[in-house]
Amino acid sequence: MSVEDPRTAQPDSWRTTFPCTRAEAEAIDAGEVPLDAVLMTTEEVEDDRERWRLDAYTDAEPDAATLAALRALVPSAGDIAPEIVALTPEDWVALSQQGLEPIREGRFVVHTSAHPVEPPAGGRAFLIDAGRAFGTGHHATTSGCLAMLDRMADRQFAKVIDIGTGTGLLAFAAAELWPQAEIVATDIDPHAVDVTRENGACNGIKPIELIVADGALSDAITAHAPYDLLIANILAGPLVSMAPEVAAIANASATIVLAGLLETQREQVVAAFQACGCTLEEVDRRGDWTILRLTAGATRYVPTTPPNPKGRDGWALDL
Structure with a gap:
């Protein structure tokens, strides 16, 4: 496990990175994840289904429970140690623009x-x-x-x-x-x-x-x-x-x-x-x-199914 501490400012948040597959990335993007974290999946090698990455952003340094929950999302990572990076506000500015031509x-x-x-x-x-x-x-x-x-x-x-x-x-x-x-x-x-x-x-x-x-x-x-x-x-x-x-x-x-x-x-x-x-x-x-x-149809569509009570406004979203 590698931890990089910034030298110019105190950490503002933390990024934890695991390798994953595209199938795992799609499941994460489409599912509900019971974690207090912002998750981002990225294709590392174009058209390679096995070379994807999961980045999890948290306000605090990830503890053992958080790491275990993240690892459960990406079984293909096996015992690979995650990369954990402490981020400062300055880091966020650089990261957000990196490579975006x-x-x-x-x-x-x-x-x-x-x-x-x-x-x-x-x-x-x-x-x-x-x-x-x-x-x-x-x-x-x-x-x-x-x-x-x-x-x-x-x-x-x-x-x-x-x-x-x-x-x-x-x-x-x-x-x-x-x-x-x-x-x-x-x-x-x-x-x-x-x-x-x-x-x-x-x-x-x-x-x-x-x-x-x-x-x-x-x-x-x-x-x-x-x-x-x-x-x-x-x-x-x-x-x-x-x-x-x-x-x-x-x-x-x-x-x-x-x-x-x-x-x-x-x-x-x-x-x-x-x-x-x-x-x-x-x-x-x-x-x-x-x-x-x-x-759309030539006449306005009128739903025949009433709103799902699980949804706040209309049918429940399958997020």
Whole structure:
């Protein structure tokens, strides 16, 4: 076990790292983990199912119980000793920007403070620093959604909702493409909504309605329904569970963009939305990940199943 102590400041938090496989990483990302830690999984070697990494961030140095709980998540690590690193606030700044080169998708460029760029002619650059929320544009699902939205630039949408907004990037892209539209961005995590608000101010984005909500049927969300464009870049499990919710707040023939699913999960996600009257229109596969564009039914969908009482707002999410 290696422990690196910073020399310039007291530790602000701790990072514990174990090797893992992609299957273990996907199970962690899709499941509920009873740990007071922020978990992040990363592909170490492209297209190598066995070379992934689990990073766990904790406020205190991990004790034996925490290490045992983390090790249980990644059985493939065996008896390999974890790497434990004490982090200072200065370390976080460096870590959050490390290796994040600008991403270009259509007219959009997404960059961090460490890699400033000028926008392309007729395009738009977004400054999105990595940090407390998912969605910097560097993941295939987010960049794929950017490309999908860019291809729809000649369409007209009056009301747009970004469900699971993360950093707010996709909502910002929608605001750029359809400046006259009413934009709503939601997330289950209040921190993500705070990050979206900060990023919006930093990028000079027009006012966006920001909502903290579990699911898509909270009163604050339905008050703006129906929506003409619905974006949900989350995980396959929640997409399947939320299909009736999303369809219920979609306008007749609305456009629905879905991401956060693996290609192996495409069939079950498409089936869930087809059961709600939606039609698959486009598939953008990026490595193992897939972005879908669907069209809602010609008449507004009315759920026949009542809200699940386990959910705070509508059907319970399978998070």
